[in-house]
Amino acid sequence: MTKIIWMSDPHFQNKGTIDGLNPRLRIKAAIDHMHAQHADADFGIISGDLVGDDIVGDYTGIAFHLAKSKIPMHPMMGNNDDRSGLRAHLALPDQAMPDFVQYVINTDDAAFICLDTQKLGSHAGELCSKRSDWLVQILDALREKPAYIFMHHPPMTLNLPAQDEIMLEKADQFLDLISGYSNVKHLFMGHVHRPTCGTVRGIPFATIGAISFQAPAPRPEWHWDGFVPPAEAPHYGVLHISNGDVTLQYTQFCNYETGFEN
Ligand SMILES: [Fe+2]
Numbered sequence: 001m002t003k004i005i006w007m008s009d010p011h012f013q014n015k016g017t018i019d020g021l022n023p024r025l026r027i028k029a030a031i032d033h034m035h036a037q038h039a040d041a042d043f044g045i046i047s048g049d050l051v052g053d054d055i056v057g058d059y060t061g062i063a064f065h066l067a068k069s070k071i072p073m074h075p076m077m078g079n080n081d082d083r084s085g086l087r088a089h090l091a092l093p094d095q096a097m098p099d100f101v102q103y104v105i106n107t108d109d110a111a112f113i114c115l116d117t118q119k120l121g122s123h124a125g126e127l128c129s130k131r132s133d134w135l136v137q138i139l140d141a142l143r144e145k146p147a148y149i150f151m152h153h154p155p156m157t158l159n160l161p162a163q164d165e166i167m168l169e170k171a172d173q174f175l176d177l178i179s180g181y182s183n184v185k186h187l188f189m190g191h192v193h194r195p196t197c198g199t200v201r202g203i204p205f206a207t208i209g210a211i212s213f214q215a216p217a218p219r220p221e222w223h224w225d226g227f228v229p230p231a232e233a234p235h236y237g238v239l240h241i242s243n244g245d246v247t248l249q250y251t252q253f254c255n256y257e258t259g260f261e262n
Contacts, residue, residue, distance in 0.1 A: 002107050005034050005044035005071060006150075006237035006248075008190030009078065009210035011052035012062040018052060019229070023212045025259040027065050030211050030236055033253035034071060038238060041071050043105065045114060047190035047208070048078025048152030050086065059089035066090065077101040077116040078152040078190060079123045079166070100131055104138055110241055111142050115151040123166040125153025125191075127174055139181045146185045146244045149178065154189040154207060156200045160218050162227075163192040175201050186246050188237075195235070195250055206248055209235050231256050 010027045011018060034041070051058045059082075066073050075090045077083060083101060096103035100116040115135065117125035127135070139147060155171040157164045168174060178184045179201045187205035193215035197206040213229035216222055233256040238249040 001240060001242040002110055003038070003041045004112070004237075004239040004241065005038055005041045005073075006047065006188060006208060006239055007044060007073070007211050008047040008208045008236075009049040009193055009212055010046065010062065011049055011080070011210065011212040012058055012065075013052055014058045014061040018213060020260055021213055021229075022259045022261075023052070024061065024065070025261070026211050026234060026254070027062065029254035029258050030234070031065060031069050033251075034069070034236070037251075039070060041238075042107070044069070044071050044073040045105075045112070045150050045188075046073055046075050047114075047150050047188065048076045048117075049080045049190060049210075050075055050078070050090075051082070052080055052212075059085045063089040074103075074105065074114060075101070076114050076150060076152060076190075077118045079118055079125065081118060083116075083118070097131070097134055100134075102131055102134055109146065109243065111138075111145055111147045113138060113147055113149045115149065117151050117153040117168055119169065125151075125166075125168040126170070127168065132174070132177060136177065139178075139184070142181075142183060144183055146241075147181065147183050148186050148188065148241065148246075149184060150188045152190050154191060154205070155187070156198075156205070158192060158196050158198075158207065160192055160194065160196070160215070161221070162218075162223055163194075163215065166191075178203065185244055188239075197248075204246070206237075208237050208250070211236065
């Protein structure tokens with residue numbers, strides 16, 4: 001069995017707040033909670049947006065926090081990330097692609113494939129031909145071994161009207177690709193700052209809330225112009241994976257108020 005701690009969207013910044021929220025206190029609370037309750041996890045994955053909008057160079061700060069984790073935490077790219085900044089401060093597993101933050105974590109009975117779906121200059125995502133060719137190579141080599149794909153941008157609409165505008169582009173092409181592999185067991189995505197689950201082309205998927213601020217439910221209707229995070233506590237995911245079976249526990253690690261103290 002593999003036990004994974006899944007975190008997403010910490011939107012770290014070295015100083016200041018996100019509308020009053022100190023994201024440093026949230027990542028610290030998440031790691032402290034993980035140490036107290038899930039020290040037996042094999043590893044963690046952070047599915048993108050390690051730093052926030054237009055924040056350059058804040059990887060030193062998140063690297064400092066992640067270095068305190070007793071569980072290896074694997075970083076991924078989101079729309080707000082900076083590839084060279086991330087690579088300069090955070091270690092990637094061996095065999096990561098040289099020019100993208102894409103890699104596989106292999107365990108005895110499963111492969112965890114972390115994709116880089118950033119499209120430069122856009123909040124929407126892409127998987128260019130270089131990255132999708134790499135994915136084909138990896139999936140071909142796995143044969144029957146169960147594969148779990150982590151990616152920042154969901155490759156489908158989720159009926160979350162605001163977030164649906166900034167999903168993975170050419171999603172059908174991506175779904176055509178993975179549909180050809182019966183060993184792809186589950187997709188896990190960040191980006192939407194909200195937990196959802198479902199199936200696409202018969203493949204189960206889940207999204208997750210953010211370590212930082214959450215996104216509101218789609219009703220009452222809202223749009224990015226008037227974006228106001230709801231007063232919802234953050235969570236991370238605890239995944240148990242064994243023989244192709246998956247459980248996901250969304251786990252609150254602190255109160256909503258944590259991070260808003262003066
Ligand atoms: Fe985000």
